[in-house]
Amino acid sequence: MNIMHKKLGLKCGIEIHQQLEGKKLFCSCPTILRDDEPDFTINRKLRASAGESGKIDVAAAQEQLRNKMFVYQGYHNSTCLVETDSEPPHEINQDALYTSLQFCQILKSHISPVIQVMRKIVVDGSNTSGFQRTALIGRGGSIGTSEGKVGIANISLEEDSCKIVSESAHEKIYRLDRLGIPLIEIGTEPDITSPEQCVETAKKLGMLLRSLPGVKRGLGTIRQDVNVSIKGGTRIEIKGAQDLRQIPLLVELEMKRQLELLNLKEILKGRKLNKLQIVDLTNMFSQCPSAIVKNCVKNKGKILGMKLEGFAGLVGKELQPNYRLGTEFSARAKIKAGVGGVFHSDEMPNYGISIKDAEDVKKELKCTKSDAFILVAAEEFRGRIALEAVYERAGELWLGVPKEVRKAQPDATSRYMRPMPGASRMYPETDVPLIRPIKNITLPELLDAKIGRFVKQYKLGQDLSTLIVKSGRAELFEELSEKYKEIKPAFIADILTGILVEIRRKYDCNPDVLTEDDFREILGYLAEDKIHKDIMLDVLIDKINGTFSIEKYASLSTEKLHAVIKRIVEGNSNAPIGALMGICMKELAGKASGKFISSELQKIMMKGHK
Numbered sequence: 192m193n194i195m196h197k198k199l200g201l202k203c204g205i206e207i208h209q210q211l212e213g214k215k216l217f218c219s220c221p222t223i224l225r226d227d228e229p230d231f232t233i234n235r236k237l238r239a240s241a242g243e244s245g246k247i248d249v250a251a252a253q254e255q256l257r258n259k260m261f262v263y264q265g266y267h268n269s270t271c272l273v274e275t276d277s278e279p280p281h282e283i284n285q286d287a288l289y290t291s292l293q294f295c296q297i298l299k300s301h302i303s304p305v306i307q308v309m310r311k312i313v314v315d316g317s318n319t320s321g322f323q324r325t326a327l328i329g330r331g332g333s334i335g336t337s338e339g340k341v342g343i344a345n346i347s348l349e350e351d352s353c354k355i356v357s358e359s360a361h362e363k364i365y366r367l368d369r370l371g372i373p374l375i376e377i378g379t380e381p382d383i384t385s386p387e388q389c390v391e392t393a394k395k396l397g398m399l400l401r402s403l404p405g406v407k408r409g410l411g412t413i414r415q416d417v418n419v420s421i422k423g424g425t426r427i428e429i430k431g432a433q434d435l436r437q438i439p440l441l442v443e444l445e446m447k448r449q450l451e452l453l454n455l456k457e458i459l460k461g462r463k464l465n466k467l468q469i470v471d472l473t474n475m476f477s478q479c480p481s482a483i484v485k486n487c488v489k490n491k492g493k494i495l496g497m498k499l500e501g502f503a504g505l506v507g508k509e510l511q512p513n514y515r516l517g518t519e520f521s522a523r524a525k526i527k528a529g530v531g532g533v534f535h536s537d538e539m540p541n542y543g544i545s546i547k548d549a550e551d552v553k554k555e556l557k558c559t560k561s562d563a564f565i566l567v568a569a570e571e572f573r574g575r576i577a578l579e580a581v582y583e584r585a586g587e588l589w590l591g592v593p594k595e596v597r598k599a600q601p602d603a604t605s606r607y608m609r610p611m612p613g614a615s616r617m618y619p620e621t622d623v624p625l626i627r628p629i630k631n632i633t634l635p636e637l638l639d640a641k642i643g644r645f646v647k648q649y650k651l652g653q654d655l656s657t658l659i660v661k662s663g664r665a666e667l668f669e670e671l672s673e674k675y676k677e678i679k680p681a682f683i684a685d686i687l688t689g690i691l692v693e694i695r696r697k698y699d700c701n702p703d704v705l706t707e708d709d710f711r712e713i714l715g716y717l718a719e720d721k722i723h724k725d726i727m728l729d730v731l732i733d734k735i736n737g738t739f740s741i742e743k744y745a746s747l748s749t750e751k752l753h754a755v756i757k758r759i760v761e762g763n764s765n766a767p768i769g770a771l772m773g774i775c776m777k778e779l780a781g782k783a784s785g786k787f788i789s790s791e792l793q794k795i796m797m798k799g800h801k
């Protein structure tokens with residue numbers, strides 16, 4: 192463990208969401224994601240309702256404030272009335288339930304004797320119903336890492352949300368294809384103490400998940416969230432890490448942000464936040480050339496400003512690379528008010544606002560040298576909510592690190608997303624009966640064990656064995672290796688992994704279109720010597736492009752090859768057959784198998800001797 196991480200008291204937990212394959216969790220629609228034009232759209236507005244405890248959840252209430260229209264796009268043949276919340280949920284998907292039970296067993300989690308499906312309030316529109324169905328399946332258990340055990344807090348089975356298509360200030364467009372896809376959610380205890388251990392834990396959990404036959408594979412089927420806190424800081428949930436490689440930097444940068452916020456808390460100690468006073472500065476900006484300002488005035492918006500006493504120099508303070516306290520303020524305003532952002536005095540002159548404009552604003556807001564100001568250009572009600580949000584965030588600086596959920600950015604910094612949801616977010620789903628999980632669960636072979644077995648049984652190298660097992664084609668590999676004993680298993684594994692990678696990289700072809708039957712067909716020809724192993728790459732490319740026909744390869748091997756071999760024989764009249772064979776093989780490399788060349792050669796020589 193890194194000394195610095197230990198000194199700072201880094202604590203991390205991760206949450207993994209893995210999609211399952213097959214049918215949706217509460218209806219029989221397929222778990223297919225689509226990019227084609229939707230068949231229909233429906234419009235909804237959502238309202239937050241009180242949870243079990245009678246309180247409206249903070250996160251839910253905040254979203255409702257924004258009063259957005261939600262538009263849902265669906266398909267007649269792959270979404271149904273359950274996704275649009277026009278019909279109650281059907282019985283829980285037994286296959287998905289079984290997969291989640293298997294996973295509990297693998298991690299030695301204690302499975303709940305009775306499973307209650309709950310509704311978790313989500314009012315960002317990502318669920319048509321305004322809630323997400325989730326069921327706690329198991330608690331406890333652990334996973335080993337090189338830096339010690341990491342405890343498992345919970346394993347749940349839940350519905351995936353809608354995929355967002357686009358968002359504007361008034362409208363969010365979602366697609367229904369992803370809604371309801373079963374997800375296994377695994378949350379660890381905050382036992383992780385280094386960024387590297389965080390990645391190792393995520394990798395191990397991912398590997399165990401992929402051991403299960405019911406798990407969806409490929410890009411976007413697994414998502415990781417990270418929880419980070421340091422001593423004196425707060426547990427911050429960061430959603431949507433792009434991939435595993437981003438996690439260490441994401442953790443490091445969140446540590447830095449919390450450290451900087453704790454430093455700011457020290458700086459502000461003994462000071463007080465001035466009273467909130469929002470001033471309309473629109474008239475002052477009537478001549479300002481800034482495009483943002485002009486646009487705002489043209490749309491009958493206002494330029495509003497407020498003073499933050501003693502904040503000069505602080506607003507521009509960097510919390511993460513290229514991420515200042517001003518950016519933190521701006522992100523809060525964007526989410527809470529739906530504005531494009533705010534300006535602050537530490538970044539002036541900028542955005543077409545001159546030093547002179549800034550000086551005038553300072554005068555108008557009665558700022559001294561040590562004070563900062565915040566400006567916003569928007570519709571008046573939005574502008575006011577935006578500045579109130581900034582003011583609220585400024586007030587939280589006295590607390591250090593405020594509890595919140597953040598969203599990871601491509602550069603591994605993060606932005607405010609919403610407040611940390613409270614317990615009032617959940618209440619029982621009474622449309623689904625209680626579930627008593629079955630007791631006898633059989634486990635599949637774990638991937639690590641399978642890799643070891645392939646090395647021994649099929650004489651694959653460790654790397655190739657890992658590749659084929661992780662590729663998701665291990666079953667097909669075993670089937671083909673058993674069926675075609677005359678082909679080396681390592682070559683079959685290479686066809687199913689390395690050659691496909693080469694095709695994707697070098698030939699701009701998408702090997703994902705190849706089906707298991709395509710491989711069965713091609714391997715069959717290979718076993719019958721109808722195609723040569725050296726031309727496998729061309730055969731696969733033809734198959735991908737839909738231009739493959741065995742006749743094409745067969746015709747190549749009769750007429751053309753015959754002519755070439757004949758020419759070689761005639762040009763080397765005194766050469767022994769072994770030497771001729773060598774020349775033929777060299778010239779025809781990849782065009783035909785040795786067996787075919789040898790038999791053609793013999794035929795031609797027999798004729799020649801007649």
Ligand SMILES: [Zn+2]
Pocket residue numbers: 215218219220269270271272273274
């Ligand atoms: Zn459905």
